[in-house]
Amino acid sequence: MAFDIEMIKEVYARFPERIAAARKAVGKPLTLTEKILYAHLTEGPASQSYARGKSYVDFQPDRVAMQDATAQMALLQFMQAGRDKVAVPSTVHCDHLIQAEIGAEKDLNKAKDKNKEVYDFLASVSNKYGIGFWKPGAGIIHQVVLENYAFPGGMMIGTDSHTPNAGGLGMIAIGVGGADACDVMAGLPWELKFPKLIGVKLTGKMSGWTSAKDVILKVAGILTVKGGTGAIVEYFGEGARSLSATGKGTICNMGAEIGATTSIFGYDEKSAAYLQGTGRADIAAMADAIAAHLTGDDEVYANPEQYFDQVIEINLSELEPHVNGPFTPDLAWPISKFAAAVKENGWPAKLDVGLIGSCTNSSYEDISRAASLAQQAVDKKLNAKSEYTITPGSEQVRFTVERDGFLDTFGKMGGVVLANACGPCIGQWARHGAEKQEKNSIITSFNRNFAKRADGNPNTHAFVASPEIVTALAIAGDLTFNPLTDTLTNSEGQQVKLDEPRGLELPAKGFAVEDAGYQAPAEDGSSVQVLVSPTSDRLQLLDSFPAWEGTDLKGLKLLIKAKGKCTTDHISMAGPWLKYRGHLDNISNNMLIGAVNAFNDATNKVKNQLSGEYGEVPATQRHYKAAGIGSIVVGDENYGEGSSREHAAMEPRFLGVRAILVKSFARIHETNLKKQGMLALTFANPADYELIQEDDAIDIVGLTEFAPGKPLQIILNHKDGSSNTILANHTYNEGQIEWFKAGSALNLIKAKA
Ligand code: MIC
Ligand code: SF4
Numbered sequence: 001m002a003f004d005i006e007m008i009k010e011v012y013a014r015f016p017e018r019i020a021a022a023r024k025a026v027g028k029p030l031t032l033t034e035k036i037l038y039a040h041l042t043e044g045p046a047s048q049s050y051a052r053g054k055s056y057v058d059f060q061p062d063r064v065a066m067q068d069a070t071a072q073m074a075l076l077q078f079m080q081a082g083r084d085k086v087a088v089p090s091t092v093h094c095d096h097l098i099q100a101e102i103g104a105e106k107d108l109n110k111a112k113d114k115n116k117e118v119y120d121f122l123a124s125v126s127n128k129y130g131i132g133f134w135k136p137g138a139g140i141i142h143q144v145v146l147e148n149y150a151f152p153g154g155m156m157i158g159t160d161s162h163t164p165n166a167g168g169l170g171m172i173a174i175g176v177g178g179a180d181a182c183d184v185m186a187g188l189p190w191e192l193k194f195p196k197l198i199g200v201k202l203t204g205k206m207s208g209w210t211s212a213k214d215v216i217l218k219v220a221g222i223l224t225v226k227g228g229t230g231a232i233v234e235y236f237g238e239g240a241r242s243l244s245a246t247g248k249g250t251i252c253n254m255g256a257e258i259g260a261t262t263s264i265f266g267y268d269e270k271s272a273a274y275l276q277g278t279g280r281a282d283i284a285a286m287a288d289a290i291a292a293h294l295t296g297d298d299e300v301y302a303n304p305e306q307y308f309d310q311v312i313e314i315n316l317s318e319l320e321p322h323v324n325g326p327f328t329p330d331l332a333w334p335i336s337k338f339a340a341a342v343k344e345n346g347w348p349a350k351l352d353v354g355l356i357g358s359c360t361n362s363s364y365e366d367i368s369r370a371a372s373l374a375q376q377a378v379d380k381k382l383n384a385k386s387e388y389t390i391t392p393g394s395e396q397v398r399f400t401v402e403r404d405g406f407l408d409t410f411g412k413m414g415g416v417v418l419a420n421a422c423g424p425c426i427g428q429w430a431r432h433g434a435e436k437q438e439k440n441s442i443i444t445s446f447n448r449n450f451a452k453r454a455d456g457n458p459n460t461h462a463f464v465a466s467p468e469i470v471t472a473l474a475i476a477g478d479l480t481f482n483p484l485t486d487t488l489t490n491s492e493g494q495q496v497k498l499d500e501p502r503g504l505e506l507p508a509k510g511f512a513v514e515d516a517g518y519q520a521p522a523e524d525g526s527s528v529q530v531l532v533s534p535t536s537d538r539l540q541l542l543d544s545f546p547a548w549e550g551t552d553l554k555g556l557k558l559l560i561k562a563k564g565k566c567t568t569d570h571i572s573m574a575g576p577w578l579k580y581r582g583h584l585d586n587i588s589n590n591m592l593i594g595a596v597n598a599f600n601d602a603t604n605k606v607k608n609q610l611s612g613e614y615g616e617v618p619a620t621q622r623h624y625k626a627a628g629i630g631s632i633v634v635g636d637e638n639y640g641e642g643s644s645r646e647h648a649a650m651e652p653r654f655l656g657v658r659a660i661l662v663k664s665f666a667r668i669h670e671t672n673l674k675k676q677g678m679l680a681l682t683f684a685n686p687a688d689y690e691l692i693q694e695d696d697a698i699d700i701v702g703l704t705e706f707a708p709g710k711p712l713q714i715i716l717n718h719k720d721g722s723s724n725t726i727l728a729n730h731t732y733n734e735g736q737i738e739w740f741k742a743g744s745a746l747n748l749i750k751a752k753a
Pocket of ligand 1: 161642643
């Protein structure tokens with residue numbers, strides 16, 4: 001930790017000069033977001049102001065965090081960068097690979113056994129290159145980062161889309177693909193298009209059943225899954241200051257679901273209390289000393305319309321608890337309207353399972369409030385009707401809530417405590433009977449609810465809510481129950497009502513933990529061996545992707561025209577496939593198997609233009625690859641929404657897809673494609689999507705003059721001999737065009753090393 005303090009001191013020492021320079025360059029008062037961004041320019045104090053949504057800017061992040069499912073690929077790439085140590089403090093967290101089945105201890109032991117090879121690899125690479133290693137069982141990346149590493153005014157990147165969780169403590173924390181992490185660990189600048197700014201003014205104060213989660217559930221309903229694309233969301237106002245730091249973390253975490261680059265709150269008394277509560281009073285004192293730099297200027301918050309690109313106002317005193325879903329996190333229902341929606345839409349009203357915890361909602365406050373309801377269930381003789389699980393976010397939280405008796409309380413209500421890991425949230429859930437694909441409902445306090453995500457069953461209707469609402473509905477076993485107004489019949493036949501949940505923001509006796517699960521790296525890692533068995537089916541060293549051949553691309557076969565939602569879960573599914581995250585060849589067998597083919601509405605069934613037969617997407621593409629023929633994937637809006645997993649970009653690259661042509665991209669996925677040397681293109685006229693036919697051979701013309709801002713030509717050669725010529729836009733800048741030409745960004749780093 002001493003290392004961190006020195007780093008934070010250096011960062012804070014830069015703030016006054018850098019912010020003064022930024023204020024001068026921008027020529028008006030600054031938002032908090034601008035302050036932190038300008039304080040992290042690689043080139044030093046700002047000499048100019050940057051155009052929001054337009055200028056590419058080089059930043060110097062302070063930290064990197066990686067979780068096990070993405071760290072494997074990130075570190076396989078880093079191993080080729082030719083460095084002996086990471087350039088900035090970095091950590092690896094083992095959280096995604098633990099499958100929930102029976103309960104914490106057994107599941108953890110099983111995971112250690114099953115994933116031994118991967119954990120050994122991650123532990124040894126971390127040890128070698130100076131990376132802190134958080135062992136399986138230590139907790140979920142974002143919770144561990146919030147408790148240990150996040151600091152107000154800092155900037156970090158993380159190989160996971162929910163990295164913005166650290167915004168709850170005033171940090172600009174951004175989710176990226178592994179290749180971006182690799183650059184920063186290699187000491188290179190990190191490039192981001194200067195974001196647009198959305199301001200959310202929170203007035204009033206929450207009470208009763210409403211919690212921080214409801215703020216983001218409401219915002220998701222307003223902005224939808226695309227509304228935050230390219231923007232940073234900055235929260236402010238008296239309402240913001242009334243929320244706990246972990247509550248703020250929940251809001252920032254789930255900002256990923258609106259596509260936001262990240263979300264952030266300013267430094268305040270709640271941040272200071274959380275820093276003190278988590279053993280970092282020294283950082284709180286340092287932040288106090290520059291507090292004015294760690295929040296937006298007064299003028300900005302007094303007249304937000306003049307400084308933000310969009311402003312939303314939410315009155316916390318009037319905010320109702322929300323339930324969002326099913327199948328998408330932006331379908332927002334205030335609890336008073338939810339029962340009617342369930343009935344009207346024919347969603348299964350019987351609730352099978354309630355799941356609380358995850359990186360989004362597993363703070364001491366969340367658990368204590370949910371436990372207050374569980375205690376009521378016991379006291380009021382209500383037998384919980386649904387199954388109920390709890391995934392603590394970190395060992396520190398788990399240990400503390402066990403000490404304070406909450407886990408016992410959950411046990412009395414029939415709850416099962418799962419390992420401190422992602423578990424069901426990422427499909428690591430051995431849910432019994434899911435294979436029967438029955439229509440059913442579950443509700444979670446997680447953030448995502450795409451089809452099949454939790455248990456692989458497309459008929460599972462997953463809803464998202466606060467831990468309090470999840471707990472109340474699990475007690476009722478019924479989605480149409482409104483705990484604010486309705487009563488339940490207890491085991492003695494009496495009508496009883498649940499009282500409002502109560503909890504504590506921070507443990508009265510302080511946090512405690514025996515073994516937090518951290519392993520520091522060797523001072524000198526030069527003699528540490530990193531072992532990857534050549535016969536492993538879980539890990540595979542990477543080969544370089546070939547450089548661009550220097551010509552236009554002609555005769556590309558259409559692999560699939562995907563219709564509707566195509567998230568990274570559709571492109572590279574998680575769950576059972578997580579085990580291949582370190583083996584590019586093997587994981588490529590899941591490429592696009594969840595995407596819906598626009599020509600037959602089926603998944604994983606596309607026409608093979610060479611054989612004329614219908615086959616699975618990966619097999620069809622392997623056929624083209626073997627024949628030395630390139631292909632192209634066509635998609636709809638917000639293609640690649642969701643996860644940061646770069647496998648969704650590396651798999652098509654590896655299998656010989658040359659371009660992805662869509663109506664629009666999600667930010668992280670677009671960058672991931674560019675980094676891997678793919679062409680990420682958008683229809684200049686979105687209606688041209690309709691022109692794509694199943695048997696098309698497609699040419700991409702203009703690559704020899706590939707330049708920023710200049711569209712490329714796409715020629716659609718149809719089977720009947722006719723053709724259409726359309727335009728495709730792109731957002732490549734000069735440097736990114738070099739990645740394309742070299743075959744990948746990593747090829748360039750290697751060439752320089
Ligand atoms: C997720 O929530 O989808 C994940 C799993 O955490 C991913 C990362 C991954 O796919 O490994 C994310 O959000 O980036
Ligand atoms: Fe893990 Fe779920 Fe959080 Fe992703 S969203 S980091 S899978 S707990």
